[in-house]
Every structure is written in C-alpha cells, then in structure tokens.
Amino acid sequence: MRRTGGGRRIAPGVLLAIALVIGGVALVAIQAGRNGGFGQAAQQAGDGAAGAAGRAATGPARAGEDFFSRVAGLWNSADRIEELESENRELQAWRELAERLAERNARYEALLRMPADAFGEGADVDNSIAAQLVLDSGGPFTRTLVANAGADHGVRVGYIAVNENGLIGRVVSVGGRSARILMLDDYNSRIPVMGEASRVRAVLAGQATRPPDLYTHPFQMQAPRLDFIVGAQSLREGERIVTSGDGGLYPRGIPVGVARASNDGQWRVALAASQRPIDFVRILPFVGIERPEDSLVDDGGPPLASASSVNAVGRETVTPAPTTPTPPPAAPRPPRVVQPQAAAPAPVETPQPQPEAPPASPPAEPQE
Template sequence: MWELLKKYRIHLVTGGIVLLAFLFYSLNLKNREHANLFERFVLNATAPLHGGIAAVNRAVVGVWNDYVALVDVRRENKELRESVKILNGRLLESREALLANERMKKLLDLKNSLPVPALTASVIGEDGAPWFQTLTINRGEADGLQEGMPVVAAEGVVGQVVKVAGNSSRVLLLTDNASSMAGMIQRSRARGVVKGKGSGRCSLEFTLREEDVKVGDTIITSGVGGVFPKGLAVGEVAMVKKGEYGIFQTIEVRPAVNITRLEEVIVLLKQRSD
C-alpha cells in the first residue's frame, strides 16, 4: 500500500490540490460580490496572459482590416483609373469634334463666299517628301472633279488638282517646283507670278524693280489666267531684294496655308475649257 502511494504521490497531491481548490471555490459561490484571496490570486496571475492574448488578437484584427482596406483601395484605384481613361477619351473626342466643327465652319463660310460651285474634301494622304509637294484627297471623278481645278482652304490657296481617279485625286501644292499662278500685292497692286520653291516656300517672280513691295505685304490671286478667282490669299512677303542689275525684284513668299496641318480643303468645280 505504501509503495502504491509512493509511486502515485505526485498524482495524488495534484488531485488533492485541485479538489481543495474546487471545494474552496464552491464554498464561496454564495459570496459573488467580493473576490476572495484565491480568486484575486488567479486574476492577478492570469491578467498578463489575457492582456497579451487580447493585444495579439487586436493586432491580428488590425492587420486583417488593413489588408481588406488595402484590397478595397486597390480595387477602387483601378476603377478610378479606368474611369479617368474613359473620361479623358471622351474629352479628347469632344475637343476633336469642336476643332473639326470650327474648321468646317470656316470652310463653309469660304464656300458660301466663292463665286463658283465648290466641294469640300478631306486630306487622306500626303507626299513622302519633307516639303509635302502633293496631297491626296477623298474626292474624284465620281464627284465631278477634273484635272486643273483649283484647291483652297480657309486660309488661302492650296494648289491644283493634277491627277483624278474614281474616288480620290492628287493635288499639286503651290510650293511645288512645278506650280505657278498669277498673283499680286494686295496693297500696291503690283503683279507677278507665284512659283513654288520646293521647300515649303514660294517666290513672286517677274515683279518690276520700280513696283512698291514691302516685307509683310499680303499676296492674293490676281484672277489672270482664269484658274483661281481673284482675291484669294496666297501668302505674305517674307523677303524683298533689289539687285544692282536686272529689271525684276527677288521676292520670297511665305504661304498662307500651313500644309503640314491641313485636314480639309475646298475644290472649286469650275469647268475646264477644252
């Protein structure tokens, strides 16, 4: 018997302590308003553990909430970026439509002021050379176009139709070396021939030395030759030089139309004389 008690003494002592604690706790159930010494000891002993568990729990909950919030923020940011892209696209479309309307209004005002029938066309191609000697427009023989018809824009003269297909045409620009037209100084009425220089510029040739020409003067079509109506803007005098010899001036002309930004034109449907 003694050997058995000695062998299981630890278990018996532990069980006894637990039993005494249970009995002690049971005896104090009636007095719940005040904690006894044992309860205070247990509370004081387990308080740090409970505090640590609560802190860990708060940290885990905080990290999880931050993660969920971050996921939501990322999703919202993605949605906002998509919305911004859509709004920017619509803004660009609206701005482009506004610019197109402004250009078309200018063209229609010019078209209504012209003394001959006219047809609007869009530029669909341009020469690969740096000076853009020719343009391709989306109007052709099916629209009544013929070779030699003048082409203008809201700012002034563009050139002449030189090749006509069924639904497209090629326009020789006034800056091309092969281009020439009758022109005159609007202020002094001095006359000459506007010839292309092949580098985005023109010159007014065959203007006599004694004619009054100054830098900044506007050059317009003179109407001579019957191709272009009189009074269309051609360009502006950029340089005037009178040599010691010769009967003509050297006059450089800056075209009125910026060919590199041209998008729409007007073709004058004046029938060519055969």
C-alpha cells in the first residue's frame, strides 16, 4: 500500500489479484459436480495437447533409460543367461501344469456355460484399446493418469482401464487423442468389491496420499481401505479381491488386489496393478448389465404379481400340452400324478405317504 496524501489507495495489481481470486473460487464452485460444459471441453483439449507434449518430452528419457539398462546388462550377461536358463527349466514345468489346468478349467466352464470373465463379466475384450500412459497427475489433490488414446481411437467415458495384473481405474474424461483415468486410490474413488473366495462385499475407498508414479516405483503407495464390509469375519488375510459389479460401473470379477489386515484394525487392499510400474494399459469398453425390467421378453411366463409360486414352478417343470396333435413317443412314461383315492383306490402293497413327508409333486389337475 502506498500513502497518497491522507488516505490509502489500493494498488491496481492487488485489486486485480483480489478480482482473480474471487473469479477463481467462482470457477471452482461452478465446475463442482458438472460433467460437460466448457470446463470439461477445455480440460479435454488441454489433455490432448499435454499428452502430445508428454510423449515428445519423455521420448528421449525413455530411450535413454533403455540404453543405460542395456549397457548395464552387458556386464553380467553370462551369469544372467545361466540364471535365465535355470528359470526357464522351472517355468517349463509350470507351463505344462498351467496348460493342463487351463484345459480342465475350460472344460468346467463349458460344462457350466460360464461367460468369459478374464476381464470381468460383460467387458467387451475383443474391442479393447491398448494405450500408453504418458502423463502423471501433476497435482497433490487428484490421482489421475493420461493415456495416449482418446475418442479418435474409440475410447469413451466410463471405460475400464486394466493392465496385465489387474484393475487400474476408470476413464473419466476423453479428448480426441487422450483420455484421463481416475485411479483406484484417488480419494474420490469408491468401488464395490468382494472377496473372491468368501464373497464378502465391501467398498474400496481410495486413500493414497502420494501422487502416482509411472516408472521407477509402483504407482500406489498407500493401499486403499475396505469400507462397509458385510461379514468381515469371513474375510481372510491374502484373499483375492475382485470387483463385485454392484452399481454397474465395473464388470464383475476383475482382479483388484489382495486383502491385508492393517495394524489399525482395518482391512486394506494391496493393489494388483501396483505389482510393477504401469506403462501400457488396456481400455475395455463396458456397458453395464441392464435390469431385466428394461428388456422384457414376452415368454408367456407368469405375471410379476402372480400370487402363487407353485404356478411358476409348474410352468417351469411341467411340459406344456401340445397345441397340435403329435405322434406319441415310443415308450411313454406314466404320468407322475397322484390319483384321488375315490377315483382309483391304491393297491394294497403301495406304501402310504407319511404325514410329515412333503408331497412328491405339486397338486395338479389330472391330465387327459
């Protein structure tokens, strides 16, 4: 402030700063909870430009890393080859075992008619998009990553990002050639999960206090917490945690991590995706499973308001009467219908039904 005569005059720079602060707060408040609009469009355009700049800026660094690691590898190449050969022999045995188990698993799945769930049930694996992560989140408030695939490559908001180990996050913003992925451990990330063996349901709440890091360290420093656990006593240390599919944002069955009991008595999840630094990701299209009411099929079933469940069971189990005359089967089975005592008395050797025993078949009208 400068004294001018007897009064005080606020410097124009200070006035400008005050106006900008007020404008900034208003801008933040306007964007709260809004998806779309100018802010979103600007963010997407900026992500595209930043992604391109990131590729250009980190290209030499990546090439340099590769060069130095190769030079370092030359020093102990003989030992390394020997080590790899023994490892390879070991892996051959494991491979045979894995192939046998995979074959058996495929037979079981075929037997059970299970859908393919390598990336979760309902995920469109055939149309997945491979992308490289080119930018970390630059700020301490959010944990997002920018991938170099966008709307031009078919990426849409809501698609799922996974790597070879498990779930990374979800696409929250898409530009032309870039997409921003909200990571699992962001404070705003809440994902319904379950224990793979115990089927215990919970909500995975992001807890990370560190920015993500693509290269030299695992991207995640503090394991997310499990909240709202239903039946926590059944959850086991080391149990695999997968997405439960509840809520419809994620497919069911994507590996998330491993359950760990922390010292403070809470359950946390050591993220599977953080086993090694994340570089390439697979972005999976996912459309949530629609409610049956949204796609009703007229199958002649009982109305939803049907009072008797017996009718429904009867329709499922009893073959409907043919509408057109068909030739009788070669060896027709006798109908399993309990005849009324008055109409046809039971033979003497027939055992009488016990009073506490349930009826063998639902009461049905005698068929013609």
